[in-house]
Each structure stands twice: as structure tokens, then as C-alpha cells.
Amino acid sequence: MKKFILFFVMNQKLNDYDSAWKDIIEVLFRDFLDFFYPEISKDIDWSKGYEFLNQELKKIFKDHKVNKKYIDELVKVFLNDGSEKWIYIHIEIQGYKEDSFNERLFIYNYRIFDKFHHEVITLAVLTDDDDDYRPDKYAVNRWGFELNMKIPIIKITDYANKIDELEKSNNPMAIVVLTVLDSFKAKDDAIKFNLKINLIRKLYKKGFDKDRINSVFKFIDWILNLSDQYELKVRDEIYKLEGESMPYVTSIERIAKNEGIVEGKKEGKKEGKKEGKKEAAINLFKEGISLDIISKCTGLPKNELEKLINKKRR
Structure with missing residues (x-):
């Protein structure tokens, strides 16, 4: 049976956000793909469910010497044509430019292929605020040898001019994106407090189920982290x-x-x-x-x- 692996990377500021992103992926996996990669989501037979294969990831990276700043998920899904596919989701928790970013993605892509011998598809969602930082290619071309990797990148800053669209969306990932965009504006607790309250109100008005509310609330809570004084006022609201x-x-x-x-x-x-x-x-x-x-x-x-x-x- 033919299989492939989708390798997904998310670039984000390093802090305590990793658990929030992990929760978003595991609870809102379909919403996540529906929002960022709808063409991929359309190919998946969601009626057959999906499975997170975290133990397999440990086997892949246990000997790989890297500064571990990432959340890793391996997800097995089934396609509408009846074949079994694997999606590898790799969320990167850092918000700064990295010269070796695309090279590292190539290495990870190959390591997954070397482990499973299945086709590997690598995707990336970058949440930093540098519009010019778009490391979407890795290439080696010399003496007739050619190796080219093109990564379909989603850049969160590209949504900054789509606020109305995000506000109207019924996908909880729209509020996640609004939260990241708001975090760029949040310079002090007073500003963050108002942004946080507004996002929570938007979340409540959407009428999502409990799991979605909890997951997105957790994300908002950790991304727009406040001092105790302001956090208690948020709880009051x-x-x-x-x-x-x-x-x-x-x-x-x-x-x-x-x-x-x-x-x-x-x-x-x-x-x-x-x-x-x-x-x-x-x-x-x-x-x-x-x-x-x-x-x-x-x-x-x-x-x-x-x-x-x-x-x-x-």
C-alpha cells in the first residue's frame, strides 16, 4: 500500500507556548488542516479517523543531536481513495531567523523517509513577525546533480490584511491566528489585557464545543500571558x-x-x-x-x- 508523510513545521517564539500549540494540533487537527491546507484536508477521509503516532517520532529522533525546541506529532490518516497516508507534523517553537532552517527541514524530511521509506511532504507555518523571512526552498545544484525541495509555507503575517475574513470565520484556527497577530501589538500588560478580553469574547460568541473553547482559550491564555494582577482581572471578566x-x-x-x-x-x-x-x-x-x-x-x-x-x- 502506497504511503506518504506530510511534514509540517511551525515557527514560533520560544517560551511556554509549546503545550498550547501541541493542544491546538491534537484537539483541532481537522480544523487546522481545513484552515491552512484545505486541499490536503479535502483528500482525507475523516470518517475513518486518524491516529497520532508519537512513539514512532521518538524512534526517528532519539539519536539526532539537536537543541530540542520543537513539538513533534506523527499522524496517520486515510485518504478518500482508500489508501493509508501518514502526516508528519513538526511544530517549531522559535521566532527568530535561522540560516539553516531549510537545510534542517531537508534533514528531517530525509530522516523520516529513511525510517519509513514512504513519500514525505514537508509543510511550514511561520509565526514570526518578519515578512521577508520565508525559507521555502532547499537546493543543491552542481556538476549536473540537482536536488530541489520546495516547502509550501504559510506565513501568519499574511493574514494581517484579512482581519474581517478572520472575524467572520467559523473555524477556531481563525482566533488562533488573531491571537498571534495581536501578540505582535502587545507591548505591555494594559494593551495585552484588552486584546485578551476581546479575543475571549470573540471565542465565546462563536458557540464552539467545549474542547474547542478550552483549547483556544488555553492558547490565548499562554500567548498573551499577563502579570497575576491582570490575569485575575481577566478571570473576573x-x-x-x-x-x-x-x-x-x-x-x-x-x-x-x-x-x-x-x-x-x-x-x-x-x-x-x-x-x-x-x-x-x-x-x-x-x-x-x-x-x-x-x-x-x-x-x-x-x-x-x-x-x-x-x-x-x-
């Missing part, structure tokens, strides 16, 4: 949007951990004891955070928090 139902608690868990609340609950540390929680609650209230959110963070009942706040005001 989300609470107003959805009441008791919080879509994703990434930032709240991080802030609670910083306050010592999470560790205290799990391990009985001093910071997590009731007095420590009360002190944390007072600090959060001073930052303008609602009692509902403080209650979620600390685990203290709302009526107890009201008494605590009133006592401090006397």
Missing part, C-alpha cells in the same frame, strides 16, 4: 461572561500556586493553611478581584470572605 462555569483555569492555578494555596492544599504547607488563605484573599481583594473569583482561588466560602473583608475595613 470571564466569570461575568459565564457565571459559575470557568472554561479554563490555567492562570488561576498559576496564581494560586504563587500564593502558596495549591501547594498548601496538597501538601499541608504553612502558606496553604487557613490563615495563609485569608491573607491571600485580602491581597486579591485589594487588587479589585471579585469575591466569587477569590473564593474559587482560595477555596474559602464567600460568606466567610465577606466577614473577613468587613472586619479588615473596620
